[in-house]
Amino acid sequence: MNELFVNVDWSDIWQATQDTLLMLGGSLLFTLILGLPLGVLLFLTGPRQLLDQPAAYRVIALIVNVLRSIPFVILLIVLIPFTTWLVGTSLGVLGAIPPLVIGAAPFFARLVETALREVDRGIIEATQAMGASTRQIVFGALLPEARPGILAGATITAITLVSYTAMSGLIGGGGLGDLAIRYGYQRFQTDVMVVTVLVLIVLVQLLQMIGDKLVRHFSRR
Amino acid sequence: MIEFIDVHKSFKVDGRDIPALNGIDLKIEAGQIFGIIGHSGAGKSTLVRHINLLEKPTRGRILIGGEDITARDAAGLREMRRGIGMIFQHFNLLSSKTVAENIAFPLRLAGTPTAKIHQRVNELIARVGLEEHARKYPAQLSGGQKQRVGIARALATGPRILLCDEATSALDPQTTQSVLQLLAEINREFNLTIVVITHEMDVIRRIGDRVAVLDAGRVVETGPVADVFLHPQHQTTQRFVREAENVDEQEEHAAFEHVPGRIIRLTFRGESTYQPVLGQVARETGVDFSILSGRIDRIKDTPYGQLTLSLTDGQPDAALQRFAAAGLTVEVLRA
Ligand SMILES: Nc1ncnc2c1ncn2[C@@H]1O[C@H](COP(=O)(O)OP(=O)(O)OP(=O)(O)O)[C@@H](O)[C@H]1O
Ligand SMILES: [Mg+2]
Numbered sequence: 001m002n003e004l005f006v007n008v009d010w011s012d013i014w015q016a017t018q019d020t021l022l023m024l025g026g027s028l029l030f031t032l033i034l035g036l037p038l039g040v041l042l043f044l045t046g047p048r049q050l051l052d053q054p055a056a057y058r059v060i061a062l063i064v065n066v067l068r069s070i071p072f073v074i075l076l077i078v079l080i081p082f083t084t085w086l087v088g089t090s091l092g093v094l095g096a097i098p099p100l101v102i103g104a105a106p107f108f109a110r111l112v113e114t115a116l117r118e119v120d121r122g123i124i125e126a127t128q129a130m131g132a133s134t135r136q137i138v139f140g141a142l143l144p145e146a147r148p149g150i151l152a153g154a155t156i157t158a159i160t161l162v163s164y165t166a167m168s169g170l171i172g173g174g175g176l177g178d179l180a181i182r183y184g185y186q187r188f189q190t191d192v193m194v195v196t197v198l199v200l201i202v203l204v205q206l207l208q209m210i211g212d213k214l215v216r217h218f219s220r221r
Numbered sequence: 222m223i224e225f226i227d228v229h230k231s232f233k234v235d236g237r238d239i240p241a242l243n244g245i246d247l248k249i250e251a252g253q254i255f256g257i258i259g260h261s262g263a264g265k266s267t268l269v270r271h272i273n274l275l276e277k278p279t280r281g282r283i284l285i286g287g288e289d290i291t292a293r294d295a296a297g298l299r300e301m302r303r304g305i306g307m308i309f310q311h312f313n314l315l316s317s318k319t320v321a322e323n324i325a326f327p328l329r330l331a332g333t334p335t336a337k338i339h340q341r342v343n344e345l346i347a348r349v350g351l352e353e354h355a356r357k358y359p360a361q362l363s364g365g366q367k368q369r370v371g372i373a374r375a376l377a378t379g380p381r382i383l384l385c386d387e388a389t390s391a392l393d394p395q396t397t398q399s400v401l402q403l404l405a406e407i408n409r410e411f412n413l414t415i416v417v418i419t420h421e422m423d424v425i426r427r428i429g430d431r432v433a434v435l436d437a438g439r440v441v442e443t444g445p446v447a448d449v450f451l452h453p454q455h456q457t458t459q460r461f462v463r464e465a466e467n468v469d470e471q472e473e474h475a476a477f478e479h480v481p482g483r484i485i486r487l488t489f490r491g492e493s494t495y496q497p498v499l500g501q502v503a504r505e506t507g508v509d510f511s512i513l514s515g516r517i518d519r520i521k522d523t524p525y526g527q528l529t530l531s532l533t534d535g536q537p538d539a540a541l542q543r544f545a546a547a548g549l550t551v552e553v554l555r556a
Binding site for chain 2: 218
C-alpha cells in the first residue's frame with residue numbers, strides 16, 4: 001500500500017477530508033436556509049400561482065439566473081472582497097463557505113420551485129377551500145407534499161457542492177481539492193491525486209445513498 | 222340559503238375574455254340536495270366554485286343566508302370557507318398525511334385545541350366507517366375509501382354546506398352507490414345543504430331534491446328532480462334523461478310505426494305507482510292496451526313508473542280521462 005502511494009501523507013489526506021466535510025456541511029446548511037425560502041418565493045410569485053406577482057417574479061428570477069450563469073470559478077474570485085468583509089478572510093474553510101453558498105443557493109432555489117410545481121393543484125385548492133391562509137397553505141400543505149422532491153433537490157445540491165469545494169482549492173480554499181491541485185497537479189504526485197479523487201467518489205456515493213434513503217422514507221405515493 | 226343573482230364569469234385567456242357563466246340566477250334552499258347537471262365545459266365547476274369564492278364573479282352577486290359574500294375581505298372569506306365543505310372528483314387528499322391527519326387538517330387550520338381535534342377525528346372516522354384505516358396513507362386506500370376520507374375531512378369543521386364536484390365520477394357503480402348513500406345520510410343527519418355537480422342524471426335521480434340543468438353557462442331548466450326527470454322540457458335535459466334511461470328515441474319511434482291505435486305515455490308517481498289502475502280502466506272503458514316500453518323505479522324516495530302504451534278498441538277518450546282522474550300524467554305521443 002505504502003509502496004504504491006509513496007507521496008501520500010495520510011494525515012494530510014485525513015486533514016483535507018475533514019476540511020472538505022466542514023466546507024460541505026457549512027455551505028450546505030446555509031444553502032438550504034437561503035435557497036428554500038427563495039424557492040418558495042419563486043414558486044408563489046410565479047405566473048398563475050398563489051401570489052402571482054409578475055414584477056417580483058421577474059426580479060427574483062433574474063437574480064437567480066445571473067448567479068447561476070456565472071461559472072463558479074469566476075464567482076469565487078469576484079466574491080473575494082465580499083467574503084473578506086463578511087467572515088474576515090477569503091482563505092481556508094471559512095473563506096470558502098460564502099462563495100459556495102452564493103453559488104449553490106440559487107441552484108437549490110430552482111430545484112425547490114420545481115418540486116413545489118409538482119404538487120397537485122387540486123391539493124392547493126382543497127386547502128384553500130378549507131379557509132387556509134397563504135402561510136398555512138405553504139407550511140401545512142405545499143412543503144409537506146413537496147418534501148420528497150425537495151430532499152432529492154438537496155441531495156443534488158450537496159453533490160454539486162462537493163465538486164464546488166474541490167474547485168475552491170484553486171484559491172486556497174483548503175480541503176481535498178486543494179490537496180489534489182497543490183500536490184497531485186502542480187508537483188506531479190499522481191498518487192495523491194488518485195487518493196483524493198477516490199475519497200471524493202466515496203463521499204458523493206455516500207451523499208447519494210443518504211439522500212435516496214430520505215426521499216424514500218418520505219414518499220407516500 | 223344560497224342565491225345567485227345574475228352572476229357572470231369570464232376568464233382572461235391570452236388577453237381575450239372567454240365567458241364561462243352567462244347570467245346565472247339560482248336559489249338553493251337550506252337542507253336540500255341540489256343537483257347541477259351539464260355537459261363537459263358547461264360551467265358546472267366554475268359555478269360551484271363561486272359558492273366558496275374559489276372563483277370571483279365578473280359581475281353579479283352571490284348571497285349565502287342573505288349576505289353578499291363577494292363583499293367579504295380576505296379574513297372574512299377564510300372564516301366563511303370553514304363553514305363550507307368541499308369534496309372533489311380526484312379527492313385531493315394530502316399524500317404526505319395519514320387518513321387521521323387529513324381529517325384533522327382543517328381543524329388544525331382553524332386552530333382547534335389538540336384534544337378536541339383528536340375526539341372529533343375519531344368521531345368522523347367512525348361515521349364514515351374507516352376505523353381500520355386511520356393510520357394509512359391515501360396511496361394505500363381504494364377510491365371509495367379516499368372519497369370517504371374526503372367527506373370526513375369536509376365535515377370536520379361542522380359546515381352548513383357541502384359542495385361536491387363530480388365526487389363519484391372516478392368511482393365504479395357500486396362504490397358510487399355507497400358514497401351517494403353516505404351523502405344522503407349526512408344530508409338528513411346534519412340538515413346539511415349539499416350541492417352536487419355531475420354529468421350523470423342517475424346521480425341526481427338517486428339523491429337530488431332539486432336540479433338545475435346547465436348549458437353553455439346558462440341555467441336552461443330547474444325544478445324538483447321528479448318533475449324535471451319525468452317531464453324534461455329543454456332539449457339538453459331530454460338528452461340527459463334519455464342517457465340515464467338508455468332509451469334510443471329513434472329506435473323507439475321506428476318501433477311505433479308497426480303498432481296500431483293511439484300511443485300514450487302514462488306517468489305514475491308515489492302511491493299511485495302501486496294501484497291497479499290499468500286493469501280497472503281497461504275493464505270500464507273496454508280499451509285494449511299493449512305495453513310498448515316502461516320502467517318502474519325510484520327518484521330518491523319516491524317510487525314512479527312510466528309506461529308507453531298503445532290503446533285500441535273501446536272508448537280511448539274516456540280511458541284518458543279516467544287515467545288523469547286517477548292522478549296519472551297522460552301524454553299523447555300519437556293520436
Ligand atoms: N381557470 C380557467 N381559465 C380559463 N378558462 C377556464 C378556467 N376554468 C374554466 N375555464 C373555462 O370555462 C368553461 C367552463 O369550465 P368548467 O370547468 O366550469 O366546466 P365543467 O362544466 O365543470 O366541465 P367538466 O365536466 O369537464 O368538469 C370551459 O370552457 C373552460 O375551458
Ligand atoms: Mg368540472
